[in-house]
Structures are given as C-alpha cells and as structure tokens.
Amino acid sequence: MFDVNDAATILLRDLTRETKKRKAAMDACLRVLRGESHPPAARRAFVAAALEAKILRGD
Template structure:
C-alpha cells in the first residue's frame, strides 16, 4: 500500500526495475516532493502512470 511519497519511491525502486520514461518521471516527481519543490498529487499521478505501465494492480 502506498501511503506517502516514500512508499511510492520504494515501490518504484523495488518493483519497477526496468527504467522507462514513466518510471523516471515518477522517481523525479517523488524526489521533487521530498525536497519540498512540488506537491504530492503530481507525484501520485506520475506514480500511477508508471505502475499502470508496469501492470502493477491499483488498489485505490
């Protein structure tokens, strides 16, 4: 379950080993949130896109 940006980043690192543009965008979005440069909804959208691409089920 993804509760916060740290969870999303960990899943991207562990579960999405293949580097794709969507994965890279999601990691960048998570890092921007962690640095205080962006807001969580942007990271969530990027994470969902990468997870869908990797066919990881979404559990809303």
Template sequence: MTGLSRFERPIVVQVSRHRKERVVFDVNDAAAILLRDLPRQTEKRKAAMDACLRVLRGECHPPSARRAFVAAALEAKILRSD
C-alpha cells in the first residue's frame, strides 16, 4: 500500500524545537504526525486527516492529502520545506 500512498515530493516538518526535522514520505507518515503531534483540533487538521483516510481507502489520490497536510503543517507552524 505504501507505493499507492506515497507523495511525489517529501515534506519536511519539525514538530518541536527540541526534536529533529522529520521527512514525510507518504500518507501514513502524515497521518501519524497529525494524530500524535498536532493535538489541536482545527479545520485544516481535520481536513488533512480526512484526506489521508480517503487515500488509504482508495477514494482519492495522494496529492490531495499532501496539499491538505501542508496546509495543516503551515497552520501549526511545523512546516520546514515543501
């Protein structure tokens, strides 16, 4: 499944100043970060989680989840490079 949920380009995030940057390669990585590291429920986080779940269920393609994750990461101020 990883091949089907992989992002075309990885995204780099840093969830806190005290932790190393993380490279997000696919929908599974993005969903794990949304669940564990972005506890604040916002519309962008919810949209990103929904998009990740839709990709994992085969209902849409990774680029839509990637865009939603980037928006949530920007909002949470954890995006380092897109």
C-alpha cells in the first residue's frame, strides 16, 4: 500500500529537481500529514510532479 509518507519520501529522495509541481506536491503531502487536507489532493499533486519528472507513466 502506498501512502502520503511514501509519496513524501519519493519526492525528497527521487525528485531532486526543484520545480513548482514538486513544491506543490510536497506542500500537499505536508498538509495531509498535519491533518489540514485529505489524501486525494496530495495524490493529484504527487502524480503531476512524478509525471513531470518522468518517474511515472501516464495512462
């Protein structure tokens, strides 16, 4: 199972290029971890950053 902690780890470890999408994904993950947001928002931001970094294939 993949969760927000896993997404944050990937963003920190594998997406090293600072982009607006990476920052938005990190911010979204932090908001979920703080209880300020819901996981689907973080998932959408993570997918956008991962696609940009070419570590995730689109459908």
